[in-house]
Amino acid sequence: MVKNIVIIGGSHAGVSTAQRLLKSAPSSTNFRITLISPNSHMYWNLASPRGxxxxxxAKDELFLEIESGFRKYSSSRFEFVQGTAVGLDEASQTVTxxxxxxEKSVAYDWLVLAxxxxxxDxxxxxxxxTTEETRSALKDLQARVKAAKSITVAGAGVTGVEVAGELGSAFGKEKKIxxxxxxxxxxxxxxxxxxxxATKELHRLGVEVQLKSRVSKSTVGSNGQYEILLSSGTTVTTDLYIPTFGLTPNxxxxxAKFLTSQGFVKVDEFFQVTGTKNIWAIGDVSDLEQSQWIKTQYQSDHLSKNLIKILQNQAPQAYxxxxxxxxxxxxxxxxxxxxYGNWRIPTFMARYLRKTLFLERLSEIVTGTAF
Structure with missing residues (x-):
């Protein structure tokens, strides 16, 4: 009997898991994958600070059509459904x-939440x-970056520092960053x-770094400029405000019984959703690990191997x-x-490893050649 495996999510976790299952499962395993995603193209958001x-x-390299990577598989093995998941009925094993x-209902035997x-914001x-919405938002932000004379980035984690660094590289001598x-x-x-x-390099690029400056709120004035109120009571005025902190799980x-108070999916060491037998969750939507691309890839690899084990009546392994x-x-x-741990990666090595922001991996993941 064919096992219907439904995967929700057309980004790093979902696309990778679908390709891994289709490429790695022995021919004797009988399953069909349905990939559900609101976006028609996978978006390489790791390069979005540079984007x-x-x-x-300029050539739209950050987006690649998902279906094109799966055309080698017959309709009996794979189906792409473009749309947004808006409901899950565990009793009938259907996703709306x-x-x-x-709206339509998609039936599943196994469900992977990715x-x-x-x-x-x-x-x-x-x-x-949708891909059109993401493309449009990226182009709009590019236009506002180009027009602004002053740009303020809030949040000094990896994304914030990368955004500030890219802005400094491009405009540090002509705009206030x-x-x-x-x-x-x-x-x-x-x-x-x-x-x-990183601080020293940002200064070299012309970026002003303000420490102990937590944003309380931001508003847009009648002149189109942003007024950013800091927790200290200080107000920063800027042409463009780019917040880079905080993620909300989709x-x-x-x-609600599947979710933590923050909206993340509760899973065990097998990625199984708490209280279920045939639903798993990986990537950013899961509460298992901090959101990070490399961890998502580890999770995808482990889950796909476990699902293949289960298809072969073998016991899965804990992650x-x-x-x-x-x-x-x-x-x-x-x-x-x-x-890595307490070992600092030499700057020349880090620069070499990240010079393309791994953009070449986009095609490899969508087509499955990476696996």
């Missing part, structure tokens, strides 16, 4: 999907909804030496979370930094 600079990716014109997350550092860090240093989740290296379609923290980032186009 907000007009002209850096809202398309452009109507619907990811979005930014709090729906900025294009993550998928916003400011990075607001809520704490006593930037990159507080990384080693202090990484913070120092889990509104799920029953072991990485205990050694690691992180890397680019600070503009000329410098990178990172760490």
């Amino acid at each position: 907000l600079i007009p002209g850096n990716y 999907v809202r398309g452009a014109e109507k 619907s990811g997350s979005r930014t709090l 729906d900025s294009p550092f993550k998928n916003i909804g 400011t990075l607001l860090a809520p704490g006593p240093r930037i990159l507080e989740d990384m080693l202090e030496v990484n913070s120092n290296i 889990s509104a379609y799920l029953p 072991k979370k990485a205990t050694t923290p690691m992180m890397g980032l680019s600070v503009g186009k000329d410098l990178g930094t990172g760490h």
